[in-house]
Amino acid sequence: MTDTKNNLVAIEHNPTRCNECSVRRLALFHGVPEAQLNWTQTYRKAQFTVEARKEVYRESEPGEFMFTVYHGWLAVFKTLDNGKRQILRIALPGDMLGFQSNLEAPMTHSVISLTDAVLCAFPSNKIPELLRNDMNVARRLTELNARDMNICQSRLMTIGKQSAIERIAFFCCELFYRVKSIYKDEASDSIFFPLSQEDIGDATGLTKIHVNRTLRSMREQGLMEIHAKTLKVHDVEALCELGNFSPQSIQTYRLY
Amino acid sequence: MTDTKNNLVAIEHNPTRCNECSVRRLALFHGVPEAQLNWTQTYRKAQFTVEARKEVYRESEPGEFMFTVYHGWLAVFKTLDNGKRQILRIALPGDMLGFQSNLEAPMTHSVISLTDAVLCAFPSNKIPELLRNDMNVARRLTELNARDMNICQSRLMTIGKQSAIERIAFFCCELFYRVKSIYKDEASDSIFFPLSQEDIGDATGLTKIHVNRTLRSMREQGLMEIHAKTLKVHDVEALCELGNFSPQSIQTYRLY
DNA sequence: CGAGGGATTGAGATTCATCAATCTATGTGG
DNA sequence: CCACATAGATTGATGAATCTCAATCCCTCG
Known part of the structure; x- marks a missing residue:
């Protein structure tokens, strides 16, 4: 099974079962009792692979699926008429894609993969039924x-009121802590970081040229550096302080 | 009953009953069957009045209440260490205040009233119970x-990638359509608009001086004008086009 | 009628965008 | 294994958008 644009390819052989999913604690089925998982899994139509830098879906298309990220990095963005792109968020393992206020309306945003990725797909038109039938899933959503x-x-705060260096500090802090929390790797000062300088600009509301100059300045100040798809943070406290970032803001909490 | 800062004053005499609430179709109890309303109303601790330009609650304080706006305009914002303020959203009748990812953590934002307002208050520590016990409320939330x-x-898009005039166009379109949808007033080209130019700047990531200049330009172009707490839109289509605003984005939709 | 907060305007500084060119790393085909 | 192609990174020069500082004006309200 393949979608129309051929970017999503279904894993036919042994897709991950929900009850042995390594990112379940992060994802939509966190909180679903083990005994229920076989049932909730029936709502998953397929597990797809997608290569790096491919479109997953596009703004104003009808929304066929809601996805859970099983593996990889993706960028969620909106595009203006003049071609400018604003990255709204970076999706990492456990994150949802394709959920929106009106599930029947065209998508309000686009998604591309930043790395090779694996996505679990739930048909959008089955989501209401799933949420009605499993309160744990509705709560987790x-x-x-x-x-x-x-x-x-x-991010609204950072883009509205902070300078270029502060915005980039905030953005990198967010990803640094999110990646560390997913991979439970508290020790290292480096993370894998597949974004180009242009991507960073699209996320922070800056041009790639200005991102480049700001990154150089941050490197020279001994704050952090990005090289060979790796973000190395030399002074985490200073970086958080500069970007006005607080690590607890990226956590999920039990609501009810 | 009065809160510690004396800004919120409880209505002792005949507070609005949920089953006769004129904004219920917009608010948290939309979708709750009539027969249930007396029960859900028990979760409302009080109905408060607050004068214009008073603080309702402040970032980093413990969150005592979740509110529903019954009447009035309020601004939800974050403050940076340097004193800069970013307005995250304007709350209008039917909107919620004080809901956040971690109900037990300190508030992640502040709220002030822009006009005299009336708020229905639900103790934060009772929210989980309310959501567990009434699926309609959980869904509506x-x-x-x-x-x-x-x-x-x-708004992230508009602040990240649009010019001053485009941001202001977007912001005013959003409020124009939201107010019209609340008051079901499709005909008039004017709405009540209590924000100062500084407020508009804090919402759009601009200084009040630049807002002033941009508003003058918009007035001269025959797009819209703000005067005496009134926003008059001369060319709605052009304004939406300029701000990249689509009216359906402010609607709520039945999810499940 | 006076006080005070917002609105308005001007002048100059700063940040960031734009345009243009070069450099570097990586992968590809011969 | 090398020449080439390509995308991203880097740097420079210039200009535009927006900010900052400062002064004045104009409502509104007591």
């Missing part, structure tokens, strides 16, 4: 959305 | 959040 809302509001 | 997320993402 609300929890994930509340977390994303928190991040989105912080 | 998710719907309202999904709508707010949609708006927040659009």
Whole structure:
């Protein structure tokens, strides 16, 4: 099975079962009792692979699926008429894609993969039924959305009121802590970081040229550096301080 | 009953009953069957009045209440260490205040009233119980959040990638359509608009001086004008086009 | 009628965008 | 294994958008 644009390729042989999913604690089925998982899994139509830098879906297309990220990095963005792109968030393992206020309306945003990725796909038209029939999933969806809302509001703050270096500090802190929390790797000062300078600009509301100059300045100040798809943070405290970032803002919490 | 800062004053005499609430179709109890309303209303601790330009609650304080706006305009914002303020959203009748990812953590944002306002208050520590016990309320909360997320993402786009005039156009379109949808007043080209130019700047990531100049330009172009707390839109289509605003983005939709 | 907060305007500084060119790393085909 | 192609990174020069500082004006309200 393949989607129309041939970017999503279904894994036919042994897709990951929900009850042995390594990112379940982060994802939509966190909180679903083990005994229920076989049932909730029936809502998953397929597990797809997608290569790096491919479109997953596009703004204003009808929304066929809601996805959970099983593996990889993706960028969620909107495009203006003049071609400018604003990255709304970076999706990492456990994150949802394709959920929106009106599930029947065209998508309000686009998604591309930043790395090779694996996505679990749930048909959008089955989501209401799933949420009605499993309160744990409905609650978890609300929890994930509340977390994303928190991040989105912080990003509004950073883009609205902070300087270039502060915005980049905030953005890199967010990803640094999110990646560390996913991979439970508290020790290292480096993370894999597949974004180009242009991507960083699209996320922070800056041009790639200005991102380049700002990154150089941050490197020279001994704050952090990005090289060979690796983000190395030399002074985490200073970076958080500069970007006005607080690590607890990226957590999800039990709501009810 | 009065809160510690004396800004919120409880209405002792005949507070509005949920079953006769004129904004219920917009608010948290939309979708709750009539027969249930007396029960859900028990979660409302009080109905408060607050004068214009008073603080309702402040970032980093413990969150005592979640509120529903019954009447009035309020501004939800974050403050940076340097004193800069970013307005995250304007709350209008039917909107929620004080819901966040971690209900037990300190508030992640502040709220002030822009006009005299009336708020229905639900103790934060009772929210989990309310959501567990009434699926309609839990669903509605998710719907309202999904709508707010949609708006927040659009605002991220506008602040990240649009010019001053485009941002102001977007912001005013959003409020223009939201107010019209609340008051079901499709005909008039004017709405009540209590924000100062500084408020508009804090919402759009601009200084009040630049807002002033941009508003003058918009007035001269015959797009819109703000005067005496009134926003008059002369060319709605052009304004939406300029701001990249689509009216359906402010709607809530039944999720499940 | 006076006080005070917002609105308005001007002048100059700063940040960031734009345009243009070069450099570097990586992968590809011969 | 090398020449080449390509995408991203880097740097420079210039200009535009927006900010900052400062002064004045104009409502509104007591």
